[in-house]
């Protein structure tokens with residue numbers, strides 16, 4: 436069994452949703468514009484660091500969805516996202532705070548780690564490079580709202596960064612957040628992950644894998660207003676036995692765990 440950050444975090448959020456996704460093969464339909472745009476934008480970032488025409492790369496990727504009926508939120512549309520993407524790429528170039536040496540090697544870096552019982556863990560790191568001349572692991576995010584920066588040190592608790600520090604052995608990590616808003620903004624957020632956090636994350640992975648292999652998939656439904664996790668869960672239709680909701684949101688693909696790391700690109 437090969438685990439990923441997406442699998443572990445989905446199990447921890449709700450074991451029942453893990454069963455729907457990884458055992459029964461239910462996948463969310465890919466109709467969310469923000470998520471698809473995020474993937475296209477990351478391809479454009481790759482082109483930028485390879486010193487290619489990043490705007491052209493963005494239009495090539497995002498252009499494939501121009502006539503696709505997608506779910507847009509916050510009054511977005513295809514043109515607006517394209518415009519924001521170009522503005523963000525221009526700002527990235529103006530800021531000029533990130534360096535990636537040997538980009539073909541240091542972009543989308545695949546890392547694998549062995550786990551007990553013959554299992555493995557795989558992660559795809561967006562980049563390994565330098566932020567303001569400090570060597571670090573880099574993760575890109577596209578979002579419509581700024582990441583919180585207070586209280587100081589908050590970023591060091593980000594579970595995905597802890598995971599990537601654990602698997603890479605790199606303590607310096609950074610999030611580069613591309614904020615799609617009226618005046619697009621890039622947040623450059625750096626933090627350090629301790630050895631103790633990595634050790635605990637490894638324990639969490641092993642404990643979670645143990646529960647998955649023991650077949651424990653009890654639901655962790657959200658019951659408290661206003662943070663009811665079920666409301667935004669794509670598997671709500673399955674848990675409610677609501678066929679209409681299932682048809683709108685889900686598609687069933689046997690053996691659907693392939694490429695699940697792409698989920699990490701979600702908005």
Ligand code: SF4
Nearest residue numbers: 449452665668671674
């Ligand atoms: S709808 Fe709620 S209980 Fe069902 S899988 Fe999603 S989070 Fe879990």
